[in-house]
Amino acid sequence: MDNGIDLQQSLIEWLTGLNVAPGVAKAIWMPIPMIAMVLIVTVGALVCTWLERKISAAAQQRIGPEYAGPFGILIPFADVGKLLVKQDIIPAKADPVLFTMGPVVVFVSVFLCFLVVPFGENLVISNLGTGIFFIISISSLAPIGLLMAGYSSNNKYSLLGGLRAAAQSISYEIPLALAALAVAMMSNGLSTVDIVNQQAEYGILSWNIWRQPIGFVIFIIAALAECERMPFDLPEAEEELVAGYQTEYTGMKFALFYGGSYANLLLSGLLVSVLYLGGWELPFPIDKLAEVLNISPANSVWQVLAATVGIAVTLTKTYLFIFFAVLLRWTVPRVRIDQLLDLGWKFLLPVGLANLLITAALKLTFPGFFGG
Amino acid sequence: MVMIETKAERMVINMGPHHPSMHGVLRLIVTLDGENVVDCEPVLGYLHRSMEKIAENRTVTQYLPYVTRWDYLATMFTEAITVNAPERLADVNVPRRARYIRMIMLELSRIASHLLWLGTFVADIGAQTPFFYVFREREMIYDLFEAATGMRMMHNYFRIGGVAADLPYGWVEKCEDFCNYFFPKVDEYEKLISNNPIFRRRVEGLGTIGKDEAINWGLSGPMLRGSGVKWDLRKVDHYELYDELDWDVQWETSGDCLARYFVRVREMRESAKMILQCLKQLPGGAYENLEAQRVLGGPKSEWTGFDYQFIGKKPSPTFKVPKGEHYVRVEAPKGELGVYLIGEDSVFPWRFKIRPPGFVNLQVLPQLVRGMKLADIMAILGSIDIIMGEVDR
Numbered sequence: 001m002d003n004g005i006d007l008q009q010s011l012i013e014w015l016t017g018l019n020v021a022p023g024v025a026k027a028i029w030m031p032i033p034m035i036a037m038v039l040i041v042t043v044g045a046l047v048c049t050w051l052e053r054k055i056s057a058a059a060q061q062r063i064g065p066e067y068a069g070p071f072g073i074l075i076p077f078a079d080v081g082k083l084l085v086k087q088d089i090i091p092a093k094a095d096p097v098l099f100t101m102g103p104v105v106v107f108v109s110v111f112l113c114f115l116v117v118p119f120g121e122n123l124v125i126s127n128l129g130t131g132i133f134f135i136i137s138i139s140s141l142a143p144i145g146l147l148m149a150g151y152s153s154n155n156k157y158s159l160l161g162g163l164r165a166a167a168q169s170i171s172y173e174i175p176l177a178l179a180a181l182a183v184a185m186m187s188n189g190l191s192t193v194d195i196v197n198q199q200a201e202y203g204i205l206s207w208n209i210w211r212q213p214i215g216f217v218i219f220i221i222a223a224l225a226e227c228e229r230m231p232f233d234l235p236e237a238e239e240e241l242v243a244g245y246q247t248e249y250t251g252m253k254f255a256l257f258y259g260g261s262y263a264n265l266l267l268s269g270l271l272v273s274v275l276y277l278g279g280w281e282l283p284f285p286i287d288k289l290a291e292v293l294n295i296s297p298a299n300s301v302w303q304v305l306a307a308t309v310g311i312a313v314t315l316t317k318t319y320l321f322i323f324f325a326v327l328l329r330w331t332v333p334r335v336r337i338d339q340l341l342d343l344g345w346k347f348l349l350p351v352g353l354a355n356l357l358i359t360a361a362l363k364l365t366f367p368g369f370f371g372g
Numbered sequence: 373m374v375m376i377e378t379k380a381e382r383m384v385i386n387m388g389p390h391h392p393s394m395h396g397v398l399r400l401i402v403t404l405d406g407e408n409v410v411d412c413e414p415v416l417g418y419l420h421r422s423m424e425k426i427a428e429n430r431t432v433t434q435y436l437p438y439v440t441r442w443d444y445l446a447t448m449f450t451e452a453i454t455v456n457a458p459e460r461l462a463d464v465n466v467p468r469r470a471r472y473i474r475m476i477m478l479e480l481s482r483i484a485s486h487l488l489w490l491g492t493f494v495a496d497i498g499a500q501t502p503f504f505y506v507f508r509e510r511e512m513i514y515d516l517f518e519a520a521t522g523m524r525m526m527h528n529y530f531r532i533g534g535v536a537a538d539l540p541y542g543w544v545e546k547c548e549d550f551c552n553y554f555f556p557k558v559d560e561y562e563k564l565i566s567n568n569p570i571f572r573r574r575v576e577g578l579g580t581i582g583k584d585e586a587i588n589w590g591l592s593g594p595m596l597r598g599s600g601v602k603w604d605l606r607k608v609d610h611y612e613l614y615d616e617l618d619w620d621v622q623w624e625t626s627g628d629c630l631a632r633y634f635v636r637v638r639e640m641r642e643s644a645k646m647i648l649q650c651l652k653q654l655p656g657g658a659y660e661n662l663e664a665q666r667v668l669g670g671p672k673s674e675w676t677g678f679d680y681q682f683i684g685k686k687p688s689p690t691f692k693v694p695k696g697e698h699y700v701r702v703e704a705p706k707g708e709l710g711v712y713l714i715g716e717d718s719v720f721p722w723r724f725k726i727r728p729p730g731f732v733n734l735q736v737l738p739q740l741v742r743g744m745k746l747a748d749i750m751a752i753l754g755s756i757d758i759i760m761g762e763v764d765r
Contacts, residue, residue: 060504156385160407160746230498231570239393239496239750333570334498336747337407 008033041114045262046076051319052262052326059330083258086251094248095152102149103249103256109141110263117270118192118279119311131192132180135271136173139226142264143169146235149257150245161244164337165235168225171344172232176222178352179215182359183208183275196279204283209276214355216276218348220321223268225344228261230329234337265322273317280310382410389418393496393750396760398734400749407746412738416731419764427724432458432532433689435724440526442728443762445488448481449704450762451530456611457700457713458693458721459532468679469655469662470534471613476547476650477520477529478612478702479643483554484513485705486636486643489757493633494565496754497574502565509557512550519543532691534683544651544658551644551651558641566637575629579740579752582627589736592729593707594635595756599627605703617649629755636757639705656680693721706730706757728762 008029015025050065050073057064065072090096116131128134143166150162184190186208187198199206209216225232236244246257273279282289295302335343388399397418403411423442427435432454439454440447452474459466466474487510491503514524520539521527529536565571581591586599596603604621606614622638624631656662656675665675678684693715701710707729714723733756741749 056501060501061508062504156383160385160404233498234747237498237747239498240747242392330501331564332499332568333494333574334747335570336574336745338745339573 037114038111041111041263041266042259044266045259046080047319048262048265048322049076049079049258051322052329055323055326056330059327080255083251083255088251088253089248091154091248093154095154098148098152099248100253102145102152102245103253103260105145105148106142107145107256107260107263109138109145110260110267112138113267114263114270116192117267118196118274119314127191127193130190132184132190132195132275135267136177136180139264139267140169140173142260146245149249153245153248155248157241157243158245158247161235161237161241161247164237164241165228165245167337168228168232168234168340168344171341172222172225172348175218175344175348175352176226178349178356179212179219179222180271180275182212182215182352182356185356185359185363186211192274192279196274196281199278200281200285203281203285204278207276207278207281212276212355212359214351215359216272218352218355219275220272221343222348223272224325224328225340227265227268227325229265229325231332231335232340233329233334234340237334239334265325266318269318269321269325270314272321273314277317279317280314282309282313387749388415393753395492395753395758398753398758398760398763402746402749404746409741409744409746409749412741412749414734414737416734417764419760421765423765424724424726427721429720431689431719432691432693432721433687436530437526437528440528441761442726442765443485443704443706443709443730443759444525445759446481446485446705447525447527448477448529449702449709451527452478453700453702453704453709453711455530455532456702457698457711457724458691458715460700461696461698461713461715462532462691462694464533465678465684466534467655467681467684468613470682470684472650472654473535473539473682474530475612475614475617476647476654477517477535479647479650480513480516480547482643482705483640484510486640487513489636489705489754490561490565490633493751493754493757494571496750497571499565499571502561505557505561505564509554512553516543516547516550519546531683532687533685534681536683538659538662538682541660542658544654547647548651551648554644555641558637558644562637566634572630574747575633575751575755577626578629578744578748579755580626580628581736581740586627590732591707591736592732593703593705593757594632594639595707595733595736597621597623598631598635600625605701605708609701609703611702614646616653617646619646619649629751632755632757636705690719692717692719697723699727701727704729706759706762707733709762726762726765728765730756730758730760731763731765734758734763 011029011032012022012025015028016022020028053072053075054064056062065075068074068078090099113135116128116134118127146165146169147162150158150160150165153159183195187195189195195208199208224230228235234244235241236246241247246254249257290296290302290306383404385402385404386399387402388394389397394400399415399418401413401415402409421441423438426438430438436451436454439450442450458464487506491506494502517527518524520543521529521536523529581589581595581599583600586596586601591599592603600623602621602623605611607621619642622635622642624634656665662675662680666673666680669675674680693713695715695717697712697714699710699712701708703709708727709729710727712723712725712727713721716722737753737756740752744752
């Protein structure tokens with residue numbers, strides 16, 4: 001890494017300065033980002049639940065949570081506390097092993113994806129060369145967990161919900177991957193950091209949303225379907241399947257599903273911001289600003305400032321998407337299962353393929369604009 | 373050509389009596405082939421309270437507070453029919469003012485019922501938010517009811533020969549305000565719902581029932597009018613004073629869920645229009661004006677005449693249902709609400725058969741959902757508009 005702060009390096013250097021062996025210093029470093037990431041994602045998901053309550057309340061002319069802390073911001077913690085102390089029930093005729101594994105698989109697969117999501121130039125746990133590919137492959141583990149949960153609950157609503165979840169995930173994974181692939185093609189790499197860097201040059205004008213408008217729409221639709229959000233929340237359609245695969249779950253197992261779904265929403269928001277909205281980049285190049293202000297980019301205060309701004313910008317873009325998703329959820333009705341599958345296979349898939357081909361053609365014709 | 377066929381085992385799923393979208397305690401035994409509905413069998417009776425038998429050993433005055441539990445969302449209609457039946461059998465004359473007050477209350481009740489139907493119907497398709505909007509308006513209607521009758525839902529307002537109390541001071545203006553406020557709100561719902569592509573795709577061409585079929589099944593109300601039959605008892609039977617108002621029967625020809633939606637939404641507008649006319653034509657006008665004119669004119673003035681009373685003659689608690697039998701019906705928001713009354717010249721009716729519109733309309737459900745998707749059951753059931761209180765009685 002040529003520029004930007006490198007926390008890992010500084011900590012290891014500091015520890016070796018304290019006469020700690022370099023191997024031990026590295027071992028001390030290792031759990032820190034992981035724990036930090038789990039905490040950040042959990043808090044991010046909790047914020048999503050609060051936003052959901054507040055935005056839905058505003059849409060429905062209610063007030064929403066009000067007494068738990070200012071503006072009810074403590075309500076997510078009250079939720080978690082309630083779910084923690086709730087009795088954990090496994091239905092008598094359910095398969096206890098699969099019933100327990102279901103939510104765990106869903107939860108872990110979502111959280112693993114955050115390994116490669118960057119909040120800033122160096123604020124990523126591992127800058128894998130296969131970043132986007134990693135996310136797409138790991139997140140497709142989640143439907144297995146949903147199917148497990150639905151099948152093992154020994155409940156017909158759960159089974160139908162699990163089957164719907166599997167069908168839906170499979171059909172929308174492909175358009176999602178195709179849309180991401182077009183972006184990867186322009187960036188000449190699958191790494192999330194590379195994808196953002198390639199959008200950095202001209203500020204807002206170089207963001208992928210201008211070069212990939214069709215891909216952007218496909219990605220948003222597919223991401224909403226992957227998150228099982230309205231109008232695609234068929235697996236847990238309350239009016240039809242009571243709660244789908246979650247019907248028999250209570251307590252912490254339910255909390256894993258609930259937290260997992262909001263973490264998934266957060267992940268989708270982050271991916272939208274990374275792939276299409278320039279990640280941590282401001283609408284104008286921040287290095288140019290440094291030049292204007294006559295500050296050396298290597299200045300450490302400037303670097304801390306830039307990193308903070310980067311995180312804030314990433315989160316702003318992410319929560320913009322989440323706001324949109326929440327608003328959509330409380331506005332539109334739900335589609336039917338056949339309409340959902342039709343949309344996925346007969347519309348998004350061909351359009352996604354065409355988009356990919358057009359991107360390839362444009363890349364060959366105008367290498368300058370589409371990442372030569 | 374040889375086709376490879378996969379045969380999935382059919383799943384029998386029990387929906388209800390406790391299910392989020394069964395409108396109370398309806399139970400459906402649904403046979404599914406994957407997501408397709410093969411068969412559906414409604415099971416009724418979870419809310420059966422022997423309403424008809426109870427009526428047979430109560431006087432009308434005693435029974436009136438109970439009838440609002442049939443259709444607890446269109447309460448005024450249940451009272452109207454309970455009062456109309458013995459009234460007509462005994463040939464009781466009702467003052468014009470009372471008739472107008474009755475019409476105002478009935479149409480307000482119709483709006484309240486249609487509003488709640490709209491909320492649940494759209495919620496059944498998945499959009500939860502309109503529910504809160506319709507409750508905002510419904511609350512105002514219930515405030516009006518509360519001001520006039522003292523109760524929000526179970527009013528006990530209708531009496532043989534009129535209504536229990538005159539409209540209170542300022543009520544007429546408040547009601548007018550509500551109607552004028554209400555029109556733009558209906559436009560708002562339509563803007564939000566009518567042209568939503570997801571909504572259109574979910575309900576258009578769904579649960580279609582033809583004209584002849586609708587008549588043969590004995591459907592009534594918006595179910596019948598949605599199928600292209602221009603049949604509204606307010607026009608057909610000429611009861612109360614609906615003939616003095618200027619209004620149209622709302623109907624559609626396509627017979628699907630969307631047609632029923634349009635019929636009901638337009639009926640809300642039509643009802644508000646009728647209320648405005650009623651308020652203008654109300655004999656004696658607002659209560660305070662009527663009182664003032666009475667005081668001014670003295671005891672011999674025309675303002676103390678029969679037609680300016682809110683009730684013709686205070687009903688005696690021992691009002692006898694005369695000997696004879698007949699069938700009386702009104703156009704309730706759900707359809708034709710009727711009572712078949714047999715009197716024996718006793719204070720109790722000998723037979724009090726209720727013909728609830730929801731019960732008759734519900735019987736068409738299995739035929740409509742067969743071959744549809746699982747999610748369509750909710751849309752179709754929602755468009756039928758049932759209230760288990762009156763289905764089971």
